[in-house]
Structures are given as structure tokens and as C-alpha cells.
Amino acid sequence: MKKKNQNQEMSSVKSKRVVSCGSSRSRATSRRRGGPILRAGLEEELRMLVPGGRTLRSEKLLLSRTVDYVAFLRFKLELLKAISDIYMP
Numbered sequence: 001m002k003k004k005n006q007n008q009e010m011s012s013v014k015s016k017r018v019v020s021c022g023s024s025r026s027r028a029t030s031r032r033r034g035g036p037i038l039r040a041g042l043e044e045e046l047r048m049l050v051p052g053g054r055t056l057r058s059e060k061l062l063l064s065r066t067v068d069y070v071a072f073l074r075f076k077l078e079l080l081k082a083i084s085d086i087y088m089p
Contacts, residue, residue, distance in 0.1 A: 037063065 037059045038046070046062055047053040050069050056062045 046066055050066050053062055053065060
């Protein structure tokens with residue numbers, strides 16, 4: 001029974017999507033004009049943290065890869081929690 005609940009939890013984690021929190025009007029305007037999406041310092045930090053981030057040339061690709069990586073880390077965390085519940089009830 002416990003295994004069935006874990007499978008349900010993992011499938012619900014897979015189906016969740018990461019959504020970015022609102023944006024200000026000025027940021028939206030700068031995107032339309034082709035301006036930078038991220039601050040330079042934040043962009044460099046993301047490039048160091050996200051696997052393969054240093055080789056990406058586009059900010060949009062970097063953001064997409066970051067969202068995917070955060071979703072992967074969330075899934076991994078839920079999986080490890082489920083495994084620890086099995087061995088440490």
C-alpha cells in the first residue's frame with residue numbers, strides 16, 4: 001500500500017511545472033526591446049550553478065535550462081524523501 005502512495009506522489013511531482021513569479025512592467029518592456037532579461041551578476045551565478053550553463057549563449061536558453069534543472073532537483077528531492085520513508089519509517 002505504501003509503495004502505491006509513493007508512486008502516486010512521484011507521478012504528481014513529475015506533472016508539476018515550475019512557474020515564474022510575476023514580472024514588473026519595466027522588465028516586460030525591456031524584453032520587447034531586446035534588452036537583457038537578467039542582471040549580469042545573476043546571469044553569471046546561474047551559468048555556474050546550472051549544468052551546461054556556461055556553454056549556453058542565449059539568456060532564454062539559460063532560463064529554460066534553469067527551470068528544467070529546478071524541476072529536476074524538486075523531483076530528486078521528492079524521490080529521496082520517498083526512499084528515506086521506506087528505510088526509516
